[in-house]
Amino acid sequence: MTEKELLERLARIGPTNTQTERMLQRIMNPSEAKSKQKRQWRWSYRIALPAMLGALLIGFGLPLLMNGEEEPAIVVLKPIVTPVPMSIDISPRGLHLPQLGEVRKFLNYNGSRYEFLNNGQPYDLSELKLEESEPLGKLEYDITVDMQNGGTNGYASRDFGTTYMTEGILYKLPGYDPAFRLAVARDDRYYIVQLVGHTDDSAIAAKDYVAAARLNKLVERVELLEYTGSQLLHAWSIEKEVREWVKHIAAFESAGKLTNEQYEQLAKARVPGETYKLRVVLKDGTAIDMLLTPRLRLISIGDSQYKLSDDWVTTYSYLFQSNNQ
Incomplete structure (x- = not known):
């Protein structure tokens, strides 16, 4: 063509x-x-x-x-059930305390006070292989012994001072901010400690506590229980409701140092119908317990007291009206 x-x-x-x-x-x-x-x-x-x-x-x-790094996976933390309650190991020092069960199990690290979870029961953390990471230090100072001697060494506020598991090795707990939780290793067993306050007894800002605990990511549900924790009164598990609770907790302001009169009022209110247990249940199987006293408009987070906000009172006061009339 x-x-x-x-x-x-x-x-x-x-x-x-x-x-x-x-x-x-x-x-x-x-x-x-x-x-x-x-x-x-x-x-x-x-x-x-x-x-x-x-x-x-x-x-x-x-x-x-x-x-700065990939979002860590949430690992379920499983306590190991021991046949008998564990006590503070102080026998090498010959210390005799008639009421060991009343000694609070806590340690100091980086200016903060951490309490042992589950009353000092060990956890199964073997899969985390903590020993392969760099340790944070060793628990050297026995606060219990020092207090028996009048506290002359000042171990109660010293870093690496402890009332439990002396000689234990501190590690970062994978998946958690060290400002909130740490792991303790001793005698092939592992323990978890959780932030409750500062060693100088100053209050932690509630929003800082919420951030360190990653509550926006970790909370599964919120529960309101009777003071002893034996009876569930209400639960919030819908995501919107849970986020609202986290928002309220972060907004609580420190109540500062209470007066003697306020302490007396708070002590008298530590009874069923006056004080309640607020339990923040986490996706890792653990929980954060707070004591809530609506009449005094106070809530305890760790060792500090915080003021219930007007927004919180407006939103949740209906839960306590029948008990406070």
Whole structure:
């Protein structure tokens, strides 16, 4: 077919002059047409590929860059049930205390006070292989012995002072901010300690406590129990309700140092119907217990007292009206 015949046939179909020229070029020069098409695809890739990579970075990479590391998985923390209650190991020092069960199990680290979870029961942390990580230090100072001697050494506020598991090795607990929880290893057993206050007895800001505990990520539900914890009165498990609770807790302000009169009122209110246990249940199987005294508008978080906000009272006062009339 000649060029003239081709043009006559195309004219009958009716393409535009521009279309005619393009079609003719593709027929007469097929190799050049393919090369041009490839260049167009390459150009499209140059535009589309960076856009796709940018979207992936925003969706997945940016959160990791902002946090500095990948979001840790939530590990269920399982306590090991021991046949008999554990006591403080003080026999090597010959100390005799008639009421060991009343000694509070806590330690000091980095200016903060941590209490042993589950009353000092060991946990199964063998899969975490803590010994492969760098230890934070060793529990050297026995607070109990020092207090028996009048507290002359000041171990009650010294870092690495403890009332329990002396000689234990401190480690970071994977998945938790060290400002909230730590692990203690001793005699092939592992223990968990949780932030309750500062060694100088100053209050922790509630919002800092919530942030360190990662409550926005870890909370599974919130429970209101009778003072002794034996009876469940109410529970919140819907995500919106749980987030509202976390928001309220973070907004609580420190009540400061209570007066002697306030301490007396608080002590008298530590009875069923006056004080309640607020339990924040975490996805790792553990919980944070707080004592709530609505009449005095106080809640304890760790060793400190906080004021219940007006917003909290407006939202939840209906739960306690029948008990406070």
